[in-house]
Amino acid sequence: HFRVEDIHYSNHVKISSGIKTVFLYRTTLFTKSLEPCPPTNVSAEVLCESDEMKISWQEASGAESFLVTVSGSDGLVKIYSTNQTLLRASLPCGQDFNVTVRGQGSMCNGIPSSPTFFKTAPCIPRGLATDAECGFDVGSVSWQPTDGAETYIAVATGLDGHTHRCISNTASCTWSDLHCGEEYSVVVRAKSNNCTSLPSNSSIIHMGMILTNENKKFAQVKETLSDHCFFPDPCAPQNLSATVNCDMKVVSLSWDASSGAKMYTVYAEAGNKSVSLNTNMTTASFTGFTLSSNLSLYVFIPGPCKPIGVSASQDCLTSIAVVTWQPSNGSDVYTATMQTDTGVCQTAGLSCSLNNLTCGSLYTVHVVAMGDSCSSVPSWPLKFNSIPCPPQNVSTQVDCSSNNLTVSWEAIGDADHFLVSLAAENGESELCNTTNTVCFSSNATCGKTFTVQVTSVREHCRSVHSQTQSIQSAPCQPQGIMGSVDCVTNSAWISWLDAPGADSYTVSGVAVGRNDYRANCTTFTNMTCEMKDLACGVLYNFSVLAKNSECESQPSAPISLETGTSVRAVFSHFS
Incomplete structure (x- = not known):
């Protein structure tokens, strides 16, 4: 060009x-x-x-x-x-x-x-779940995979400020050197190239009791009987009583029955010798120990182990969350409980579906394993977000001079970002992605009606879209202006081409050098207008303006027409 x-x-x-x-x-x-x-x-x-x-x-x-x-x-x-x-x-x-x-x-x-x-920078890891094995100083954390991440950095920080760092290319990390009895705050960052994300929300690892001299032996005994998990009150047997029959060299032990207990494990140890047995009675007897030695006796109720590997996935369309976990030793039934009034799911399987979740909410779920006698302690709590709520109160505005469109809305609950769709009748569309509650679209095509929908996005789920709104851009500038003058009536006929987006047209005529000579004509259906009662012998500039319910267009390029001069007839009478 x-x-x-x-x-x-x-x-x-x-x-x-x-x-x-x-x-x-x-x-x-x-x-x-x-x-x-x-x-x-x-x-x-x-x-x-x-x-x-x-x-x-x-x-x-x-x-x-x-x-x-x-x-x-x-x-x-x-x-x-x-x-x-x-x-x-x-x-x-x-x-x-x-x-x-x-x-x-x-x-x-x-x-x-x-x-x-x-x-762009990797997304922030979400959905952290932590677990601990106190007997082995092992703690772990898992999370949902993150877009854009090549590796992850997990940091566990103790209450005294000391840290344990773990780098992983999967969505989990395990430490084997955590301190028993301590509490750790864990955060995870995603890393890609030279970019690291902001830290995730923190999750806590509780490493359980400290093995003092008084309870160290008790912990060692429980570790020896590692085929099962054992729990203190209310499951632990109470009021243990031991008697010795010196003639028979028999040691007898009795205890109070525990509510719901069907089986007990009794452990006896003296020197280098130890014996364990299972019984459904509240008494047990041991032989073969030297009576002069110190004999230690323990009674446990074998119960199911705490479920581990708890994770949640959500169907974004149905608002149903599916919670899964790994099997626990000694369990018959599992119960998954939400930290709301949504309800409880009980199953003999390894997953539960939690229905009718409220949009825009943070949920906490934990799983309990139930055996014949006792229930396990709850799993470490898992937190996850339900699907985001659709935006409300969507409003639209147009700047008539620049054809810039503005869409604003009200966020209901938390969202990571919002998607705004502006679609015209001819298929033109624009997508605005923003973390704010307002979106600007510059230089919209003139004469278009756009339908506007706003969607909330959180993690991998999108909400249903907002109620659809419509917005009109300014009508296009009229083109193809033509005109003609009727010299007898001093009227001008002005015509033009249809301007997209126009509901009506206004034709203005201004006399050149004579601002007091003006004429206007408005039409809603035609592309022609008659300008009546123009002044004689005057040069006029005519322009056309298109209008709709929102805006006026820029005036068309003007055309100039000159009206005719008046003619006076003089008649002479001849005889």
């Missing part, structure tokens, strides 16, 4: 023939390109520990502004308009993107730059 900058006339030749004279000219046209050059040195800088990035480029000759197009691997496309050479944009975490920049001139757009590829 080129614009004529100058015209030089030279070497004219005069040719005369009869009453006609013709001048022939040779012309030289000086032109200038209207198309801006493509921007160069386009670069993208990811701002780690945030959802922002910076895109920059060098000035392009002929460009008055720039269009920046960002395309994501998940189909997201965002277009920005700016007159600067630096743009800050908020983009979803953990995605691959490419960006191109093209210059905008006064009449044409340039070709796009070569694409620049980048990856």
